[in-house]
Amino acid sequence: MPDLILLEDEPVLAEELHEFLADYGYNVTLVHDLAGFARAFEPERHHLAVLDLGLPDGDGLELIRALREQGSHLGIVAFTARGATVQKVEGFRLGADHYLTKGCDLEELAAALQALARRLNLAPRPATWHLDSRARVLRAPNHQVARLSHQDSLVLQRLMASAGADVGRRQIVEALGEDWLSYDQRRLDTQIRRLRRNVQDATGLELPLKTLRNNGYCFYTSAWIND
Template sequence: MRIMLVEDDRPLAEALTTLLGQSGYAVDTVHDGASAEVLGASERFDLVILDLNLPEKDGLSVLRAMRARSDDAAVMILTARGAPEERVRGLNLGADDYLTKPFDVTEFEARVRSLLRRKAGLRASTLTVGDVTFDLISRRLTTPAGGIDLPARELALLELLFTRAGRVVSKETIVQSLTSLDDSLSDNAIEQYVSRLRRRLSPHGVVLRTARGIGYYIDKAASA
């Protein structure tokens, strides 16, 4: 999943970028409203985390411009403005969530996961294919034999495939979802991640198939 973080407090922005990156999210970070508007108009994001007190253009103006161009990315407002009228204004302009500073990191992570689940159109908190269950809240994989631990990038790829189980996920979508503008992901690297996931999942009734020349998909028919 790809996230744009718009935060002018640079130490906070750096900390949140690191936190989200460690969870396998691709994060592009900007520090003013004008840059956020340019980046948002040229790139696709699943979630925008948006401060309100920004240089050059305030966060509500950025949000208004997003919705005016039919940008359907989920938006979490992250701000020190906590008055009820501020919350109402942000939500009325199209924000999906509103978290005030200072905040608890675990709550922040939970809200991010919740917004990304809703963006993917998922109602259940767990997805099961074969003998493997993926908990979208804890982002943990379990089997009857126990849990499966994955590196962050493999976990992000598997989450993308699980949330689209039965549908082909193109290589282009994988690159867009798993990388920021400062990152890259070659076809060879994707194939390596897929190969590792196949080895981990095949003993548990999960088949990760290749749609030649297009991408990859998890076949629900392989359920044990």
């Protein structure tokens, strides 16, 4: 999965962006200021960046300028509250590949990053996850395993059976054998959070599960189910 460095100083927005980008399959390094960027940025590993411009210790535009002057081919999306045309023009002039204003639909950010990934030939390699539904075991691409509860196994069966496609919340609830009209959907949110944490703790890898805002989920990489 592509490695991405995210520079955002506002804590709530930083966590929202981190979660959103991780759901899309990026390995995200989150930093909050220019000093943190300087410490964390690894040119040989990070090939994409989402950069705020108004920062507590300087201007993100100067960072973009410095990176381009050093010959960096980093794919850069400026993500900022500065929305005036003259500011956008300056951002592009200094080397931003895309310039988005905060408040835009985050799907626009995802599309900009996907376009950059294609141009830079960074498309993630398919990684197969194997679910043994009888033994209730999930085997990750690194060969580590996570043992699953019965309900978690049912959820993953439904999602992995439609790998690459969107699965609605109602479809998941019904796969659990529950009545959609009486089911408290907060239970599903809690279960998905617990499942993600269990898989991360057991395998060291993030579950490749994209959240579809209030609509459902997508298991976005290749999968194999043995039942």
